[in-house]
Amino acid sequence: MILIEKKGLVSGFLIQRYKRFLADVRLEDGSVVTAHTTNTGSMKTCWEPGDRVLLEPATNPERKLKFTWLAVERPGGWVGVETGMPNRVVAEAARRDVLPGLTGLREVRTEVKYGAERSRIDVLAQDAEGRQVFIEVKNTTLKEGNWVLFPDAVTERGTKHLRELQAMVREGHWAAIAFFVHRTDVDRFDAARDIDPAYSAELDRAAQAGVAVLPLAVHLVTRQETSGLWALGWELPGLLPWAPRR
Structure with a gap:
């Protein structure tokens, strides 16, 4: 789709x-x-x-x-490589109730202010029981062998987002970090532990605290039209496994 x-x-x-x-x-x-x-x-x-x-x-x-x-x-x-697309695609998948790993969402909104550290959540929704669901989306493209890794540079901002997602879980909400795997030549995900050890450790803590880690497989559909111009579409066929390299 x-x-x-x-x-x-x-x-x-x-x-x-x-x-x-x-x-x-x-x-x-x-x-x-x-x-x-x-x-x-x-x-x-x-x-x-x-x-x-x-x-x-x-x-x-x-x-x-x-x-x-x-x-x-x-x-x-x-x-x-267009970094605005992941948020748009994830939000559209949530609206259609086809987001891998998170179903039954409604009341989908984007770019909503939240948290003690004054962030904006990429996607905010409600589940069937009325609980808030906070979804942070990360464009993920760094390739090493069969792995796709995040981040590709040190990201203090990303680490802050993980802390805030954990805070939302402690308050009784749902939270997820969606790694939008924006390439088709990989089959597993992990944190880029050599590039940003602090982020990687915080991701492990977030998962243990109940934040859902969703490495979203992305299928980019391209075709050349009769005019010679091109079309590009985005599909989300499922999740990649989170497979630590070590």
């Missing part, structure tokens, strides 16, 4: 990514454009020069950068 689909996308080949927000792309017609990238992280293992990419044209004619980089084709399959 495709939860969200984008059409009218432009294909090209990556030249370079730089200054965190920018990527130069050579389009099929040979012209070179600079695209906006919403992923400000390291993007390790997500791209190499020459990879095919899909760009979304801007709808605002006044926008300086006319394209946004959505996905890149790696040797093992497509990788999603």
Whole structure:
């Protein structure tokens, strides 16, 4: 089931990514454009020069950068690099009651303020018994062998989110951390323990405290339309196993 689909996308080949927000792309017609990238992280293992990419044209004619980089084709399959999509897809799955690992949700809202540390929860819903369900969503793309890992850089903010989810559990609510595995060439998940030991230890504590850990398998559906433009869709077929590397 495709939860969200984008059409009218432009294909090209990556030249370079730089200054965190920018990527130069050579389009099929040979012209070179600079695209906006919403992923400000390291993007390790997500791209190499020459990879095919899909760009979304801007709808605002006044926008300086006319394209946004959505996905890149790696040797093992497509990788999603637009960091706004995971929240949208998870929220849509919750609304349709097809979110793997969490069913029976209703009253789905997004970006709701909560917690003592003044955060915003990505998705807030209610279960069938009226309890609040707090869902934090993390775009997850770092590949090592068959594993996908999170985070790809030290994240104090992510560690704070885990503490707040545990606080919600102690208050009697439900809480989950959804790792949105935005690539199709991996089959198991773990924390990136060498990159951020503090986050990894907090994730273990959160799981022991009752926070549900949901490594969401993501299927990126691509097709080229008769116009030559592309379409890109997102599916959530299930969960990957949480399999510690050590």
